[in-house]
Amino acid sequence: MLTRGTLIYIIQRLLIIVLTLLVVSFVVFVVVHSLPGNAFISQRVHGRTLQLLLHEYGLDQPILIQYWNFLKGAVQGNLGVSLYIRGEQVTPLVLRELSVSCEVGGSALLITIGLGITFGVIAAMRQNTWVDYTVTSFAVIGYTVPSFVIAGLGVLIFANFLGSITGGSFAYAAVWTGTYGTIGELWLPALAIGLYTSGQITRITRASMLEVIQQDYIRTARAKGLRERVVTIRHALRNALVPVISILGTTVVGILVGVLVIENIFGIPGLGKEFVDSIRFHDYNVTVGVFTIFALLIGLSNLLVDLLYTVLDPRIRY
Amino acid sequence: MAAGVEAIDYAGGTLARAQVGLWRDGLRRLRRNRLALAAAIYLILLAAMCILSLFWTPYNPNLVGTCPDYTLPGPGHPLGCDDLGRDTLSRLMVGSQVSLTIGLVTAVIVMVLGVGIGLMIGYLRGVVDAVFALIINTFYGVPPLMVAIVLYVLLGPGLINIIIAIAATSWMDMARLVRGQTLSIREREFIEAARSSGARTGKILFGHVFPNALGPIIVQTTFVVPAAILTGAFFSFLGFGVPAPTADWGGMASEGFSPLLAGYDPYMLLFPAVFLSVTLLAFNFFGDGLRDAFDPRQRR
Numbered sequence: 154m155l156t157r158g159t160l161i162y163i164i165q166r167l168l169i170i171v172l173t174l175l176v177v178s179f180v181v182f183v184v185v186h187s188l189p190g191n192a193f194i195s196q197r198v199h200g201r202t203l204q205l206l207l208h209e210y211g212l213d214q215p216i217l218i219q220y221w222n223f224l225k226g227a228v229q230g231n232l233g234v235s236l237y238i239r240g241e242q243v244t245p246l247v248l249r250e251l252s253v254s255c256e257v258g259g260s261a262l263l264i265t266i267g268l269g270i271t272f273g274v275i276a277a278m279r280q281n282t283w284v285d286y287t288v289t290s291f292a293v294i295g296y297t298v299p300s301f302v303i304a305g306l307g308v309l310i311f312a313n314f315l316g317s318i319t320g321g322s323f324a325y326a327a328v329w330t331g332t333y334g335t336i337g338e339l340w341l342p343a344l345a346i347g348l349y350t351s352g353q354i355t356r357i358t359r360a361s362m363l364e365v366i367q368q369d370y371i372r373t374a375r376a377k378g379l380r381e382r383v384v385t386i387r388h389a390l391r392n393a394l395v396p397v398i399s400i401l402g403t404t405v406v407g408i409l410v411g412v413l414v415i416e417n418i419f420g421i422p423g424l425g426k427e428f429v430d431s432i433r434f435h436d437y438n439v440t441v442g443v444f445t446i447f448a449l450l451i452g453l454s455n456l457l458v459d460l461l462y463t464v465l466d467p468r469i470r471y
Numbered sequence: 472m473a474a475g476v477e478a479i480d481y482a483g484g485t486l487a488r489a490q491v492g493l494w495r496d497g498l499r500r501l502r503r504n505r506l507a508l509a510a511a512i513y514l515i516l517l518a519a520m521c522i523l524s525l526f527w528t529p530y531n532p533n534l535v536g537t538c539p540d541y542t543l544p545g546p547g548h549p550l551g552c553d554d555l556g557r558d559t560l561s562r563l564m565v566g567s568q569v570s571l572t573i574g575l576v577t578a579v580i581v582m583v584l585g586v587g588i589g590l591m592i593g594y595l596r597g598v599v600d601a602v603f604a605l606i607i608n609t610f611y612g613v614p615p616l617m618v619a620i621v622l623y624v625l626l627g628p629g630l631i632n633i634i635i636a637i638a639a640t641s642w643m644d645m646a647r648l649v650r651g652q653t654l655s656i657r658e659r660e661f662i663e664a665a666r667s668s669g670a671r672t673g674k675i676l677f678g679h680v681f682p683n684a685l686g687p688i689i690v691q692t693t694f695v696v697p698a699a700i701l702t703g704a705f706f707s708f709l710g711f712g713v714p715a716p717t718a719d720w721g722g723m724a725s726e727g728f729s730p731l732l733a734g735y736d737p738y739m740l741l742f743p744a745v746f747l748s749v750t751l752l753a754f755n756f757f758g759d760g761l762r763d764a765f766d767p768r769q770r771r
Contacts, residue, residue, distance in 0.1 A: 173612045177612065188624055189627070297751045297752045299708075299747060299751070301744075308731055309737050312732075406611075406615075410614050413617065414616075428617060432620060444613065
């Protein structure tokens with residue numbers, strides 16, 4: 154499967170990702186450094202001390218030289234030091250936060266794919282029945298209602314209401330305590346993010362399934378006497394998944410935006426919370442680092458999506 | 472199209488329906504779509520409330536201490552009061568101004584920007600197209616909300632800057648759509664006819680290509696509105712919204728989270744959340760209806 158053509162394709166794509174990362178990091182670097190104020194304002198440093206600090210962190214140099222220095226570090230995996238928590242290395246910080254965000258985002262992705270594809274297939278199989286209408290309505294509500302509203306309703310129902318009727322023994326603890334959440338803490342943030350994206354997947358899966366099951370080879374499979382479940386899952390779904398896979402790239406962006414918002418609600422110590430804090434505190438290196446990681450994640454997941462095509466549909470080659 | 476041809480009556484029955492133009496035909500289909508109609512009625516009511524709030528609200532929306540802090544819904548204050556004792560209903564009414572302004576103005580800017588860029592790169596092709604493809608792909612490579620937030624912080628606080636930041640990160644879909652339409656329309660015979668009869672580029676683009684792509688453009692524009700309102704709500708929710716004390720739904724929902732988590736006043740979150748969600752749903756349903764009505768090929 155991994156032919157020479159595929160390999161060349163992957164290398165080309167990786168080069169484009171690197172190019173995108175360069176552009177994104179440069180633009181973000183220049184922009185965040187020109188934001189009004191600096192990281193030391195909240196620390197009440199003035200005059201000579203401020204000048205010394207700026208000098209120590211190289212912030213008094215021309216912006217292009219600063220970027221060049223950043224880049225030299227970045228290719229060695231060193232994203233510099235935090236300016237807010239002075240001296241803290243950014244790379245280990247964002248990597249730890251990345252793992253937290255991956256826990257949340259990964260669970261959201263599982264929910265998205267699981268719910269989306271299951272409900273999409275169910276709706277298509279029961280087209281124009283009340284099952285179909287219910288599922289499609291929920292899909293529309295899912296991808297329209299903002300994630301923080303879903304999170305709020307979840308807290309209201311599972312923390313407040315459930316807590317009050319059971320005297321607090323089964324209530325959802327809404328605030329994240331450790332670095333990594335337990336399953337009990339994780340499910341609501343993941344669901345709040347995942348419902349939005351699963352709504353889109355449901356719609357695409359349903360439409361795509363409806364198109365596929367009208368084709369001749371499905372009739373052939375049925376005529377051979379295969380059971381309906383085999384026809385649906387092995388014959389129809391596999392081909393119906395191609396358009397679904399194609400929007401998975403968009404889904405990843407949606408999940409990252411969800412992570413950004415939801416982490417700030419539940420106090421989850423991940424990249425999304427760090428991003429908002431770093432902007433507030435003018436922690437330049439952290440902002441650029443988070444941005445670069447997000448761009449890398451999106452680039453890689455788009456590449457993965459394109460490679461998944463070839464697995465699902467052997468006719469597609471690169 | 473001859474819009475005024477009478478229906479042909481034959482033996483008491485109608486053989487052919489009266490021919491109607493694109494717009495009237497679309498409106499007829501839109502009227503038959505009950506969900507879209509309900510959405511339209513809600514949106515009209517919302518607009519009326521928004522205009523009303525410019526002149527009158529039950530209480531001063533920004534007056535601290537109108538009622539005791541965290542007053543629950545009841546007589547006098549049907550939706551309760553917030554953490555500073557401000558009337559929630561009044562603030563919700565005024566908050567619609569921010570949401571609707573963000574949604575509508577962003578949509579107009581995105582339409583102008585996207586149509587302009589799309590027409591240009593679809594018509595010029597070549598290097599310009601390649602350059603913009605690179606720009607658009609770079610934009611797609613980062614979460615739009617992050618870019619918008621950084622841009623907004625750079626521009627400084629204010630409603631106009633929120634709109635600029637959101638518009639700057641949501642024109643790409645429109646540009647790609649218009650580019651595709653332009654690429655296909657410019658190859659059609661009537662464009663060749665126009666060119667051979669001496670029409671200039673501007674005339675061809677805005678007189679011929681643009682009107683023929685108008686259906687999908689309008690449909691796309693109606694989807695920009697809820698997307699922009701949602702992004703605006705995320706903005707204020709994360710603390711990058713319009714400066715205090717101006718009320719807006721995202722910010723109100725954000726303020727409502729701590730009393731909700733603490734478990735003593737869920738309404739501060741609930742009401743702005745419901746208003747925001749229903750408004751987004753209404754715009755989406757209306758957009759779906761418009762698409763089915765004016766762009767039947769896109770029907771899903």
